[in-house]
Amino acid sequence: MSDLLAWFSGALLAYLVGGTLLALLARRLGIRSSADYYVAGYRLGGFLSAMTYAATTYSAFMMVGLVGLTYSLGVTSLGFELVYLLSTLTILTALGPTLWRMARERGWVSPSEAVADITGSPLLGIVLAAFYLVALIPYTAAQMKGIGEIFAALGPGYLVGVVVAAFLVMLWIILAGVWSVALTDAFQGIWMIASAAVFIAWLIGFSSSKGVDLAAAFSLTNAAGLGRLWPLAVFVGLTTPWAFFAVTNPQVVQRVFMPKDSTALKRMVYWFGLFGLSYTVVVTLAGIIARGLTAAGAFPSIQLRDAVTPTLLTMAPTVVAAVVYVSIVAAAMSTANSIILSVASSFVRDIYENRLGGNRPIAVSNAIVAALALVAASIAWFRPANIVDLSVLSSTILLPAAPPTIAGALRPGKLRKWALAAFLVGELVVWSAIPLYGTRTNTATVVGIPIPLMSLLLSLAITVAGISIR
């Protein structure tokens, strides 16, 4: 067994045992209803709320994808990620208290139930639940695939990674619903940010030893032509879906329902903002330093973006590499289990409880969670070519829900059929473009307008028309 595999196995074991103990501890909190299972009975503390929000939001994309994106496409990658954070802080601050209060008053459990209620369109809730499946199960499968790739690169094999991921998703959800997810998310979030700090500290030291300090890394990156901005249409096309992530993606919308009081909600925004800013700066700095090292001839030129972090880690001390690899597993896991739980809530709450009058929500929830985890794992197992495409486009697919959701939060119950029309017209734009442009849908333009922006503007126009006419 190689040194790295031995350290990785040790760190992974510590992670698995720590997470499972926390999930077992969460069982003591008692799960009696779907509100307990999915939104912690509206009793989550501020720190746990923040960490589960952060760990759910920030997936394996950060430590693998964003490092590679910055390495390949330069400094604008930071702007791309920070526009998401600026917008999310604004949405959480401006709409968070309204959604949080209404969730209690109206007993919302699932995000689709909330959207149906505030727009006055029950049909939109059902349609949205179906779109969550289409957009987010491939995204979850892509997280499991990421874990599989790490296991494949380090030795145990791809399928072992996928099986471990699926088993953990099921175990950590079924033990205590969102309570175990929130506790394990906090643990994973701390692991992610701590390992990012260790990683950047090592990288700055390593880079200095090669004669490339931070200023030199920036200057070399600039000289390599990567200080330039992306074309404006590309920047707008890529940032637009992420700017509205906080109101379109069910796994984060649902997290606003959970804080136990307004102080906890406030702390959620504080800690999440701090986590997001620190993590983003560290990850993009890693990409810039790696590019500077390449320009200085101290690091190979990497063509495949996702290979930048793994190649950097081959140069790190094995303990640092092992801890960072496990942090990538943690980032993927914390995103995957929150999505599965959130998608399951739409079916259990909106269909089983509210429409069919079912009275065994916990047993049904566990069955649906297991089924969704197995579906995502099966997709990851067979690695169909288009899962990465669909996962990249997940936020674009959900983007047309943003205008009716925001309008509904501001003027509840007014939009009705206009909300559904706004969503479907936006979807028409997105799904007309996907067969033509595939993964380039976000950056493609029609009459000079990026497709995500066009989809958003059409949905917005119908939403505004609906408000004006009613």
Next chain:
Amino acid sequence: MERALKAYLAWSAAVLLAAYAVPYAIIRGGGPQLYIFWTLLTLAHYLVTVSYIRGWVRNE
């Protein structure tokens, strides 16, 4: 809508506009300047957000 929220939304809109407009209209070329601009803009927005939401508890 209360005045403080209106002011916060106006600030946020200005910040988001600046996140797009300043790099493309003013900074254009420079890598480190872009990096510093976006980081400081986000930090400023974070600090304004933190001071605004302190009012949530006072307003209860």
